[in-house]
Amino acid sequence: MFKHIELGATLFIPATHKSLDSVVCGKKYPTLRSVVVDTEDSINQQQLPHAMKCIENMLNNFKKSSVLVFLRPRSVEVLKEFLACESASAGYGNIDKIDGFVLPKFSLDNFDAYISLLQNTKFLIMPSIEGLELFEQVKLIELRDKLLPYKSKIILIRFGLEDMLKKLKMRRECEDTIFDFSATNVVLGNFIAIFKSAGFEISGGVYPCFKDSKGFTKDVKRDLKEGLISKTIIHPNQIDIINELYKVDKKEFDEATQLVNSPHAVFKQNEKMAETTTMNPHAKSIIKRAEIYGLKE
Numbered sequence: 001m002f003k004h005i006e007l008g009a010t011l012f013i014p015a016t017h018k019s020l021d022s023v024v025c026g027k028k029y030p031t032l033r034s035v036v037v038d039t040e041d042s043i044n045q046q047q048l049p050h051a052m053k054c055i056e057n058m059l060n061n062f063k064k065s066s067v068l069v070f071l072r073p074r075s076v077e078v079l080k081e082f083l084a085c086e087s088a089s090a091g092y093g094n095i096d097k098i099d100g101f102v103l104p105k106f107s108l109d110n111f112d113a114y115i116s117l118l119q120n121t122k123f124l125i126m127p128s129i130e131g132l133e134l135f136e137q138v139k140l141i142e143l144r145d146k147l148l149p150y151k152s153k154i155i156l157i158r159f160g161l162e163d164m165l166k167k168l169k170m171r172r173e174c175e176d177t178i179f180d181f182s183a184t185n186v187v188l189g190n191f192i193a194i195f196k197s198a199g200f201e202i203s204g205g206v207y208p209c210f211k212d213s214k215g216f217t218k219d220v221k222r223d224l225k226e227g228l229i230s231k232t233i234i235h236p237n238q239i240d241i242i243n244e245l246y247k248v249d250k251k252e253f254d255e256a257t258q259l260v261n262s263p264h265a266v267f268k269q270n271e272k273m274a275e276t277t278t279m280n281p282h283a284k285s286i287i288k289r290a291e292i293y294g295l296k297e
Contacts (some may be wrong), residue, residue, distance in 0.1 A: 005229050039072060
């Protein structure tokens with residue numbers, strides 16, 4: 001139920017990364033909780049054969065650690081290649097050791113192709129919605145409804161933040177969160193409402209200014225305010241910032257604990273009304289965060 005909280009800072013790295021093996025096994029960044037090995041946006045088409053070879057080598061040397069490991073195939077065809085090679089003799093013998101797949105440019109057009117490959121596997125999936133569905137509510141609802149039967153396999157839904165800005169011909173500065181602009185605020189607000197109301201979780205979008213820790217901190221705090229847990233990151237210096245920000249305030253933890261343990265349907269809590277039934281999901285999420293990341297000092 002709370003698997004998405006375990007993801008924390010999700011580092012995206014190209015499959016051609018020089019330290020791929022040490023990243024996925026948790027040696028290079030000991031506090032990293034999840035990683036996505038990418039064969040899509042971070043490499044060009046000419047690099048794909050080399051990237052696939054790198055993944056083959058990685059899997060041959062793979063030793064499972066506490067790091068959750070996902071592959072991001074470039075296309076349905078690349079995913080098919082991974083899944084068709086589950087036998088050790090085919091080269092991807094340890095594919096069953098990874099946790100799942102991020103599905104890029106996930107849409108109504110490729111829905112059936114992706115799902116037919118993964119529905120009967122153990123792999124978790126993270127669909128990444130990056131196309132026109134972001135801007136068309138009817139299509140977004142249709143996509144959500146088609147995903148509902150597979151909700152147990154979906155750890156969370158991702159969205160293409162930079163793709164969204166591209167389509168709007170916009171670019172944000174480091175001091176801006178994506179919720180500061182009227183157009184993107186409406187698009188994301190709609191996206192969050194449609195998916196979270198159906199029980200799906202949503203990842204926070206990428207923050208491109210990897211040297212700006214102040215701006216990144218502001219971005220993560222706004223994500224948390226919007227109920228977005230787990231965040232795409234592109235630089236390892238963002239890992240420990242997220243781990244610290246995901247710690248829970250002691251007062252918030254005490255309120256959550258009191259709420260889930262209360263025998264009352266409604267009660268007064270720190271000069272606020274607390275309803276155990278309606279506030280229970282949020283309270284349990286807070287408690288789980290505290291279990292994983294701890295309490296603020």
